[in-house]
Amino acid sequence: MSVLSEKAMLSHVRVSAWTARRIDRKVTDEVNESHGAANDAGRYNKLLVNKEALAPIQSAISAARTFHYSRTLPWQDDGARLLPAAAYLDYTARLRGIRADFDNAVDEFIKGYSKHVEDAKKRLGDLFKPEDYPGEAEIRARFDFKTIINPVPAAEDFRVAVGDAQAEIIRAEIEERAKEQLQEAVRDVYRRVSEVCERMVEKLRNYIPGNDNVKAQGIFRDSLVENVRDLALVLPALNITSDPRLSEIAERMRRELVRHDADTLRENEDLRESVADAAAAILADVSDFLA
Incomplete structure (x- = not known):
């Protein structure tokens, strides 16, 4: 296994994004009550912006995950996967390109964020609530794309006293x-x-x-x-x-x-x-x- 640590590494791709969804508890309670259903029978989940607004971001996320899984092998339950050293250069180069697509898509979304909120007022009608929409800086912080590379641990590295x-x-x-x-x-x-x-x-x-x-x-x-x-x-x-x-x-x-x-x-x-x-x-x- 010490040889494996020379031939491979562990890679973990972590991508986060604003879901643009919010449960409307008032509407949920009204629907459940009107149908004589229990409080936990269902819930009303609002889509805060038009789904097309986030489509380019979701496309980049999907591309990152698909590529990551295609070039790595299963390893740990925490999401880290085995990346062969022979695949490292192509892997990192391709992921940099996908991350650039992700970042560009996020930038475009943020640029149009205020318009997306205005459009939501018409689309959601009485379901629109201003408090559902954080400011641009907070929204930008909801998006992140990281590739974490670590060595494959070997048994001889165990040093606990x-x-x-x-x-x-x-x-x-x-x-x-x-x-x-x-x-x-x-x-x-x-x-x-x-x-x-x-x-x-x-x-x-x-x-x-x-x-x-x-x-x-x-x-x-x-x-x-x-x-x-x-x-x-x-x-x-x-x-x-x-x-x-x-x-x-x-x-x-x-x-x-x-x-x-x-x-x-x-x-x-x-x-x-x-x-x-x-x-x-x-x-x-x-x-x-x-x-």
Whole structure:
């Protein structure tokens, strides 16, 4: 496990945002009472600004989380994930770009904040309450985007002053837990391969081309191939244990599954069958590992 601390680190992406929602307890009580319901039967949750106003911010948050999970492996329950050193430069560069999008979106929202409040007066009618809207400075403070990088702790780093025998027991427990976490991280990579291959097999085999009179059935999007290509490209970095099986699978995915784009696969039945068969073969190999 000490070697792992040289090959990876822990990354935690923390993003916070103003939800622009507020429970209206007066309306909630009125609705529950008018229907003869208990006080906790339901609640009325107001959307304080038009949802489109926050859409660019939410889009950046979603992009950050999706990318973070795609380039890291599960590790701790507190949200920290294992980031391979081989993925660090691309990971941090991409997250800086996403954070810039987030910051720009927040700035635009703050610039239009007073107008959003004015619009809310019309949209909410009698439900509008000025006290629901903090000042611009407070609202700006509700938005934050942080990437926290820490080293992977090793059992030998345990330095608490306890008896030698007890310290050895604790170090052994730390080491065992780390091994279990690493095994789960490796399984996560295999699961990702399994998921994209299973989906590729299903979509390619269920696709029926259309013609002038009949629409195509079982259509699939361009992302079917793009998702496989993206995973194949990042697999070498995610292969934290240098597993030769994963290296081979990544090469097979690049060589057999993504040589042709989605349009070509839609047009060529023989290619669809060939790629589906290749994906099924990889799926079978991965399933043996996950069994």
